Amino acid sequence: MSGECCKSGHGWLGKPKGTEQKLANNNAYITGSSNERAILLVPDIYGWTLNNSRLLADSYAEKLNAVVYVPDFYAGEIVHPDTLRDPERQKAFDMYEWAGRNSAEKRWPEVKACAEALKSKYAKVAAVGFCWGGWACLRLAADPSLIDAVSTAHPAMMEKGDFDNVKVPVQLIAPENDFTYTPEMKAYSLEALPKTGVQWEYVYFAGYNHGFASRGDLTTEKGVAGLERAKRSVINFFGEFL
Structure with a gap:
């Protein structure tokens, strides 16, 4: 198993529309x-400052008429965006x-404190996570007092029990090639989720790799198509439950 594909990817062009404030005790892009x-976006290892995460947040905010928060969950540590390419x-960065x-x-x-802060202010709260953020969303999904629905793309660091314990609607965005959301883990999630009684959705992306939904190559037709389908999937799913 390797973490190399967690380091690599593509930065996206565009100017984010939000501001930097606080959520609970964490700095956050809002x-x-x-x-x-409200939507809690739990980013991949590149964190809350990466342009990609902020542009995704802007898209969700616009399409879902929601406030989107992207907190710093890495104690101020920033992986330099040039590491993507x-x-x-990449060699110097120890994953x-x-x-x-x-x-x-x-x-x-x-993560829990941020969700609690949002739940104290908004009637409906969802969470979307990428890579590292996957385990966080699934853990939130075990507690309906914290969250109303979650979505995660190419999730990482989750355990099988995380799928057993979900109690709110869950969406899984699954690329064909993924060293974190492995074929074994995919099979287990598809076995476990129907037993939970929650609404759930599995969206499969044939020919796509880990990281495509948060660091995909937007200079290619395939990269754009994958990103746009992933964004539509999240927006449509949250549109049902927010």
Whole structure:
């Protein structure tokens, strides 16, 4: 198993529309306007400052008439965006040391606190997570007092029990090639979710790789098509439950 595909990808062009504020005790990018609906976006290892995550947040805010929050869950540590395409930076960045500093056990209290803060203010709250954010969304989904629905694309760091314990609607965006959401884990999720009694959706992307929905190559037709389908999937799913 390798974490190389968590490091690589493509940065996206565009100017984010939101502002930087606080959510609970975490710095956060905030975009959109609503008194009723909020979305917690849990980013991949590139975190809350990566242009891609902020542009995704802007899209969700606009299409769902919601406020979207992208918190810093990595204690201020920023993986330089040039690492996406720079082999030397990728070689120097130790993915497993980073994961140790940002384990689920260490970061769950912050994720939970952010969800609680949103639930205290908004009637409906959803969470969407990419890669590292996958485990966080599934763990939130075990507690309906924290969240109303979750979606995760190419999730990482989850355990089989996370699928058993969900109690709110769940969407899984699954690329064909993924070292984190493996064929075994995909099979288990498809076996476990029907037993939970929740509404759930599995969206399969043949020919796509881990990271396509948050770091895909938008200079190619395939990259654009995959990203746009993934965004539509999240927007349509949350549109039912927010």
